Amino acid sequence: MDRMSGRARSLIGVAAIGACALTAFGAAPRAAQPPAVADPIAQLLVEVHALRLTMEQQATMSPRIQVTLARLSIEEQRISQLTSQLNGIREQLSSMGAVGGPGMKEHVAELESRLTIEVDPAKRAQFEAELRGTKQAITIQTAMQERLRERENDAAQALATEQARWNELSVRLDDLERLMGARR
Secondary structure, three states: OHHHHHHHHHHHHHHHHHHHHHHHOOOOOOOOOOOOOOOHHHHHHHHHHHHHHHHHHHHHHHHHHHHHHHHHHHHHHHHHHHHHHHHHHHHHHHHHOOOOHHHHHHHHHHHHHHHHHOOOHHHHHHHHHHHHHHHHHHHHHHHHHHHHHHHHHHHHHHHHHHHHHHHHHHHHHHHHHHHHHHHO
16 A cells, blocks of 8 residues: 555656646646646645746736836826927927028118118218128027027937837837736
8 A cells, every 4th residue: 555655646746747847838728627636735736836936927027017117107208398398499490480581681681782872971880780780680590590400409319219218118018018918
């Protein structure tokens, strides 16, 4: 009788180890029938081992998902800020209108034409001062528009970078979600 029970125990042990190995390496489906072992303690051992593996996998997945969600939230905030900044710059550019605008260019042409025909030195000096002021205003406006265009470019590039990061994190989160679904 001892010989039979020792042999039965070794068979049960081999079956339990085999079931654990199949569960650990994912070869056995989750909904598979319990092993054909008659000993309920061995079956229970196999189930406890499988449960422990599942809990370990869940424990490692949860922090990864939380970190990815936090990063995704931060990226969304950055994207929102950069979008607002970019829209503000674009509004400034559109409110400035064309450099020198048609009115300023016409005014410069008019002043230059008056200068060529004006003989009174006092009026000439007034036209020259006004012409210098108008040209200086055009130069200042041109420089401001160039700076705004540079800022617009920088903001658009930063926004594209943050959107790419957001997409990358979203894909990573989808992968983690698929991985969790596959393990259930």
